Amino acid sequence: MNILFITNHLNVGGITSYVLSLSRGLKQLGHNVYVASSGGDCLTRFTEEGIIFIPVPIRTKSEANIFKIGVSFFKLLKDIREKDIQIVHTNSRVTQVLGNLLKNRGVVHVTTWHGFFQRRWFRRVFPCWADKTIAISEQVREHLISEFKAGENNVRLVYNGVDTEKIKLRAPLSRSEVKTRLGLKEGPVIGIIARLSDVKGHQYLIRAMKKVLEKFPVAQLLIVGEGKMEKELLGLVKELKIKDSVIFIPRSSDLAELYYIMDVFVMPSLKEGLGLGLMEAMAGSKAVVGSAVGGIKNLIRDRDNGLLVAPRDVDGLSNAILELLNNPAAAAIMGNNARIFINQNFSLEKMLKQTEEVYKECLNARN
Secondary structure (H helix, E strand, O other), rough: EEEEEEEOOOOOHHHHHHHHHHHHHHHHOOOOEEEEEOOOOHHHHHHHOOOEEEEEOOOOOOOOHHHHHHHEEEEHHHHHHHHHHOOEEEEEHHHHHHHHHHOOOOEEEEEEOOOOOOOHHHHHHOOOOOOEEEOOOHHHHHHHHHHHHOOOHHHHOOOOOOHHHHHHHOOOOHHHHHHHHHHHOOOOOOEEEEEHHHHHOOOHHHHHHHHHHOOOOOOOOEOOOOOOOOHHHHHHHHOOOOHHHHEEEEOOOOOOHHHHOOEEEEOOOOOOOOOHHHHHHHOOOEEEEEEEEEEEEEEEOOOOOOOEEEOHHHHHHHHHHHHHHHHHHHHHHHHHHHHHHHHHOOEEHHHEEEHHHHHHHHHHHOO
């Protein structure tokens, strides 16, 4: 098959990791894979895998941006003809609109919903449903059917899969050397990798960190990501007077290196489709803490492969983090259980096989 993925950008984040894993895996299975995007920090990771990049000006958050969507549409029409593209796979609301326009020109349109969204007026007027919609968790599937009135036959549940070989923790440098380069000290590292959005719950983690430092003063919080909450979060760190213990990194091209130096990974989301960063941390045998919301409840089995806390629960977060820091042997057992759980239930191979089946089902329906 000739497959074209479309995504707004290729910066560090869950969607980029998802598209990279699928692109790499499908290419290894013998498919021709292309990625159309505005580019980003992770572009070289795609080109190094031999995935052909098609630049389009699609970096916008507005599905009503007629100019950028229109320019991208006419650019991709030519590529679709020349490369005989059969499947267009979109990964955001903006690219959904673009994919739906391309669907009208004869290609199959598949889209993945990576989380929960509001049913705003533009979505009501222009729903832009694809030939098939992939939901990354049972909770997202239920959200699509109940809130967006998607037909049950149109939605396929395909859990995200993790390429455990790519995330395998390796040590080209010692942990001390990596920490020094990142501006960290020698104490334990609590980490989160997620866009800086209110729905990700960073503000509750930062407040919990204040309490952690009262009992574990050498601990450090590493926050990796970019987003609209950056200024507010920096202000909160300053207000709580913990600036020396919190490090912000906007992005990294080597996520495995970041997981490598973390002692505890925290996902304090208020909503979460599944949580790819959490899955990658678990695949790397990290001790994890997560909010008992959405797809996180599919991943963490409380006190077996991680700890679950209620959303917005600052005391619960701080207590869970302290429990893991104070009991490294128990944390190691949970981390090992987490790796086994991800390998058994959320493998990349399973995601690739099920995604291929969705593509074939759509192509067969066209014939």
